[in-house]
Amino acid sequence: MxxxxxxxxxxxxxxxxxxxxxxxxxxxxxxxxxxxxxxxxxxxxxxxxxxxxxxxxxxxxxxxxxxxxxxxxxxxxxxxxxxxxxxxxxxxxxxxxxxxxxxxxxxxxxxxxxxxxxxxxxxxxxxxxxxxxxxxxxxxxxxxxxxxxxxxxxxxxxxxxxxxxxxxxxxxxxxxxxxxxxxxxASSDWFTVTFTGRGGHGATPHLTVDPISIACQVYTTLQTIVSRETSPLTPVVVTVASIHGGTANNVIPPACRMEGTLRALTPESRAFIQERFRQICEEVAHAMRGSATVEYQFSAPPxxxxxxxxxxxxxxxxxxxxxxxxxxxxxxxxxxxxxxxxxxxxxxxxxxxxxxxxxxxxxxxxxxxxxxxxxxxxxxxxxxxxxxxxxx
Ligand SMILES: [Zn+2]
Ligand SMILES: [Zn+2]
CATH class of the missing domain: 3.40.630.10 (Zn peptidases)
Structure with missing residues (x-):
């Protein structure tokens, strides 16, 4: 032997x-x-x-x-x-x-x-x-x-x-x-979201559609995917790792970009958070008179x-x-x-x-x-x- x-x-x-x-x-x-x-x-x-x-x-x-x-x-x-x-x-x-x-x-x-x-x-x-x-x-x-x-x-x-x-x-x-x-x-997927509004003067926000304000609302709502939509016994991660928008202190920019990663331990929870992430971005942006384009880069499965x-x-x-x-x-x-x-x-x-x-x-x-x-x-x-x- x-x-x-x-x-x-x-x-x-x-x-x-x-x-x-x-x-x-x-x-x-x-x-x-x-x-x-x-x-x-x-x-x-x-x-x-x-x-x-x-x-x-x-x-x-x-x-x-x-x-x-x-x-x-x-x-x-x-x-x-x-x-x-x-x-x-x-x-x-x-x-x-x-x-x-x-x-x-x-x-x-x-x-x-x-x-x-x-x-x-x-x-x-x-x-x-x-x-x-x-x-x-x-x-x-x-x-x-x-x-x-x-x-x-x-x-x-x-x-x-x-x-x-x-x-x-x-x-x-x-x-x-x-x-x-x-x-x-976990699975590892990457997202890039572009929020589009209508830029304008910082002194007249009512004449613009502010994409930074949209991104902030979306960011907050995204927290409910983990806290209110997924079982406490099912681990998932929604991490927004970068938000970029704007160039000057008196200008509301036309667009704002958000990037980060989604993680899950089962194919089902992976699919669920991908779908809810997209819906929240698109529909919150829509409710605020703007729009969101969600792009995913799918990497490793669980x-x-x-x-x-x-x-x-x-x-x-x-x-x-x-x-x-x-x-x-x-x-x-x-x-x-x-x-x-x-x-x-x-x-x-x-x-x-x-x-x-x-x-x-x-x-x-x-x-x-x-x-x-x-x-x-x-x-x-x-x-x-x-x-x-x-x-x-
Ligand atoms: Zn390594
Ligand atoms: Zn390694």
């Missing part, structure tokens, strides 16, 4: 080396040619033959086939960095003004680790594993781009597992993992973990780490993750890989001093492999 724990631990120095290499050369969004080339090179070194690159731009998919027939598992890692200038002082810190400040460098390295381990235990693997290296998670474009380019086809992916490292959830420490049956993260897959992950992780090191995440977050696009198509589960330092000295995600505890990278790679060997 392949000892996943022992072999994953033995691979940790290599996983750290991969992570540092990727960390030193961060790339943004859909444009990750260097990261793609590096991942390709390392996958080929492992002897993996069935590799597709350029999937959805710069995504990479590598297929590892077991010796016995079975279904296909997708393991997904995101590879993109952030437009943040690094200030960690680490010897492998990025110097190009961008930074892996969310830990996606570690995700890529852990998935390479899983690939390396799976190639060592192919004779015990049933079915196949598709390693999915995805660009552009931070802006939610990478997963839909890869799916549109056939990431879940040829062969058809039957289940999918992904992870996030760092400190996104409380309650577990580095070296453990957090699982979550059901809703784990991230809902399949309960049966999550249970399988609980068993796999408990086998690897001991049941006392597998925690259930009790509170979902209203943050979003574009792995939800994959989990909308195939049943699967996303888990949390805590890697913040035990001394509490870690900086939050997206911070210029963000860093992780590299000694636990084997836990992510090992959990992927243990699941792959046991889920069918």
């Amino acid at each position: 392949f000892d996943v724990k022992e072999r994953a631990k033995a691979l940790n120095p290599q996983i750290i080396e991969w992570r540092r290499h990727i960390h030193a050369a961060p790339e943004l969004g859909l444009e990750l040619p260097q990261t793609e080339a590096f991942v390709l090179q390392e996958l080929r070194k492992m002897g993996i033959e069935k590799i597709r690159s350029g999937v959805g731009g710069h995504g990479v998919i590598a297929l590892i086939e077991g010796t016995a027939p079975g279904r296909v598992l997708g393991l997904r890692a995101d590879m993109d960095a952030l437009n943040v200038a690094e200030d960690t002082g680490l010897p492998f810190a990025a110097k190009n003004g961008w930074m892996h400040a969310c830990g996606h460098d570690a995700h890529t390295a852990m998935l390479l680790g899983a690939g390396s381990l799976l190639m060592q235990c192919r004779d015990e693997l049933r079915g196949a594993v598709s390693l999915i290296f995805q660009p552009s998670e931070e802006n939610g474009l990478g997963a839909p781009a890869m799916i549109a380019d056939g990431a879940l086809e040829n062969p058809k992916v039957d289940a999918l597992v992904g992870l996030h490292t760092g400190g996104l959830w409380k309650g577990a420490v580095a070296g453990e993992i957090g699982i979550c049956p059901g809703a784990m993260m 991230l809902v973990n399949d309960r049966a897959m999550t249970e399988k992950l609980r068993h796999a992780a408990a086998d690897l780490l001991g049941p006392e090191h597998v925690h259930e995440i009790e509170e979902p977050t209203m943050g979003a993750e574009d792995v939800a696009f994959f989990l909308e198509k195939v049943p699967g589960t996303f888990f949390f890989h805590p890697s913040f330092r035990a001394d509490g000295q870690s900086f939050p995600h997206h911070h210029p001093k963000f860093d992780i505890d590299e000694s636990v990278l084997w836990v992510g790679a090992g959990t992927f492999v243990q699941f792959a060997l046991s889920w069918q």
Whole structure:
């Protein structure tokens, strides 16, 4: 029997080396040619033959086939960095003004680790594993781009597992993992509303239709979506993050713009708040003799973990780490993750890989001093492999 724990631990120095290499050369969004080339090179070194690159731009998919027939598992890692200038002082810190400040460098390295381990235990693997290296998670474009380019086809992916490292959830420490049956993260949609009135002199408001006054009424009424229209037991977020209108202290402007985000944990509540948001903007503006144009940019759907897959992950992780090191995440977050696009198509589960330092000295995600505890990278790679060997 392949000892996943022992072999994953033995691979940790290599996983750290991969992570540092990727960390030193961060790339943004859909444009990750260097990261793609590096991942390709390392996958080929492992002897993996069935590799597709350029999937959805710069995504990479590598297929590892077991010796016995079975279904296909997708393991997904995101590879993109952030437009943040690094200030960690680490010897492998990025110097190009961008930074892996969310830990996606570690995700890529852990998935390479899983690939390396799976190639060592192919004779015990049933079915196949598709390693999915995805660009552009931070802006939610990478997963839909890869799916549109056939990431879940040829062969058809039957289940999918992904992870996030760092400190996104409380309650577990580095070296453990957090699982979550059901809703784990929110949908994320963006809105831009343009209120149009009729501009004029600040001294004669009665001769104008004031779009700032409309925006203020709408802003207030929007609060009732959460407080009066949604069940107190159904979490939703309506955030107006910017309002811009006007240029001078004696001019009523002709228009005013409002931007922000809507979040929800179920497809039903997501659809409900989108509809009510639009109605309130349009009808309050209309009642005040103006008009509103609502534009949505739809991003990730709610991230809902399949309960049966999550249970399988609980068993796999408990086998690897001991049941006392597998925690259930009790509170979902209203943050979003574009792995939800994959989990909308195939049943699967996303888990949390805590890697913040035990001394509490870690900086939050997206911070210029963000860093992780590299000694636990084997836990992510090992959990992927243990699941792959046991889920069918
Ligand atoms: Zn992030
Ligand atoms: Zn992230």
